[in-house]
Amino acid sequence: MDTVLIVGGGPAGLFCGLQAAGVGRRIVVLEKKNACGRKLLITGTGQCNLTHGGAVSEFLPHYGDHGTFLRPALMNFNNLDLIRFFADHGVRTITEPQGKVFPESRKATEVLDALLNCCRERGVEVRCNEPVQEVRREQDGFLVRTEASTYHADSLVIATGGASYPATGSTGDGYRIAGSLGHTIAPVAPALAAVMVDGYPFADLSGISFAGVTISLFRDTKRVRQHTGDLLLTHHGLSGPGILDLSRHILPGDELKVSFLPDMNRDGVAGDLNARIAANGTRLVRTVLAEYQLPERLVRRLVEMAGIPADMTAAHLAKEGRKHLITLLTECPFVVKNLEGFEAAMVTRGGVDLSEVNAKTMESRLVPHLFFAGEVLDIDGDTGGYNLQAAFSTGALAAKKIAAGTRR
Structure with a gap:
């Protein structure tokens, strides 16, 4: 059985985990804080602007100069797919006249509960209070050491978020891990600030x-x-x-x-x-x-x-x-x-250099079976649900490749 380790229990990590779950795969999500999704809970002042309405082709200009990188991820799992997923898991949504999509309850807790419930239903192991201290590439996978345990992974997903709102756990850990594995990190700075x-x-x-x-x-x-x-x-x-x-x-x-x-x-x-x-x-x-x-x-x-x-x-x-x-x-x-500094900025500009990541799979071009999802990448979107959509879409695309590559 293949073991897939996902570092980061935010929307990108949880969604990647539940999408990758299946026969022949053990999925483990490692979260440094004592609970998952802390940043998700404060998005949209706690109301959780999930995504935006409109055609997915209209999304690309809302990611600055890097929108084209997201095209495969958005085409694979778009805003309508996301709305349908949450509807299937009991979260009805409403779309405002300006296009912002929220849970009908206006409660981010409902969104997080749906993700965590789905992870449990699909057998994803979510382990909190396990900050990753070291990652080493080995011939047959990755060695990941936390304060509590040491894991061997066949595939590794870095979904740690950026460096904004550090109190929620986003302190740039993913940049350190990616850098230790040979990846270039584009200079980071506050965005949506x-x-x-x-x-x-x-x-x-x-x-x-x-x-x-x-x-x-x-x-x-x-x-x-x-x-x-x-x-x-x-x-x-x-x-x-x-x-x-x-x-x-x-x-x-x-x-x-x-x-x-x-x-x-x-x-x-x-x-x-x-x-x-x-x-x-x-x-x-x-x-x-x-x-x-x-x-x-x-x-x-x-x-x-x-x-x-x-x-x-x-x-x-x-x-x-x-x-x-x-x-x-x-x-x-x-x-x-x-x-405004990282403590107030909504997202992070900069991150893992996109030229070193395959846009069609979210897999590293440098290290086989290493994947990235969400804000750790050098992508930041406009306000209006674009950043959460990118997190879900990149997580889903990484999961698709992981599932296709599982050894039976």
Whole structure:
């Protein structure tokens, strides 16, 4: 009988285990914490955004530059397959208008219970409180040593997650193990993380949000990315899905420029604002700006940042003041101090180099019978269920190869 060891009891590891279970295979999941799925339980503020609606082909752009690597995994086990799996195991789901898919109960515990119950039903051994200390490649498999035991495995799956939310057990162990077996680790950093801003001017406006703003990323004065999404002002900087999704590309020292009027370009805003000012000369500048349906507190702050007195009327607004206002409305600049750290970031950017992993099987190109699943890979998705779908899909693909290769 073949022994398959899976390091990590998160969604990728558990799903790989239950999918690989079958005659001729002993499946053992090793989890370092005293319970599995700790990070799963806090996803979506405990509501567990499982996946996203829509065609699976639409998923690929939501993984940055590495989406094409996931194509075989997503085609093998897609979002509809995932929804069907959980429905078959008693977890009904609902899809929000924006496409996010949640358990109908809005409880991540229900999702984790379904995974663990299925593991038990299929004979998967789940062993908690067993952090892996050492992995060695042997001629006929792998020697894995934990604090409690030593195991021999015919196949090994690394599904340890990344380095975000370390309190849940994701502390980068998989990178250490993969590196010890000869794999290259792409530099890791927080992703899906809020941005801290140098000289941030909106600390007292925390909580104000905007739908569908345009966010441009500049590095060395050159625009390198542009993204449209929702924005949230925080006490220290910028957050919201638009910022979180862009964060995988953001570095300290970069400049973000936000258009609070995304349906109009700079020239359009200039022409429109000039027309409004000409038609409303006796009204206050901030009153004219309020017609753009922007929050009043933001309008007051932008007027202040433009150096315009609060009691100035439109007729008295000089050309330079108009230009400054137009810039703040369409290209409001923010210099990035840093991103939130791993303790707050939702996922990890970087990980096991994808060029060393077979995208069609999730097996290592360097070490036979070594597999990777989930966030330990150099893949991070947008908010909206894309990261959990990647975890389930890569786990399922690794399991498919493992099951096909079992010696009878």
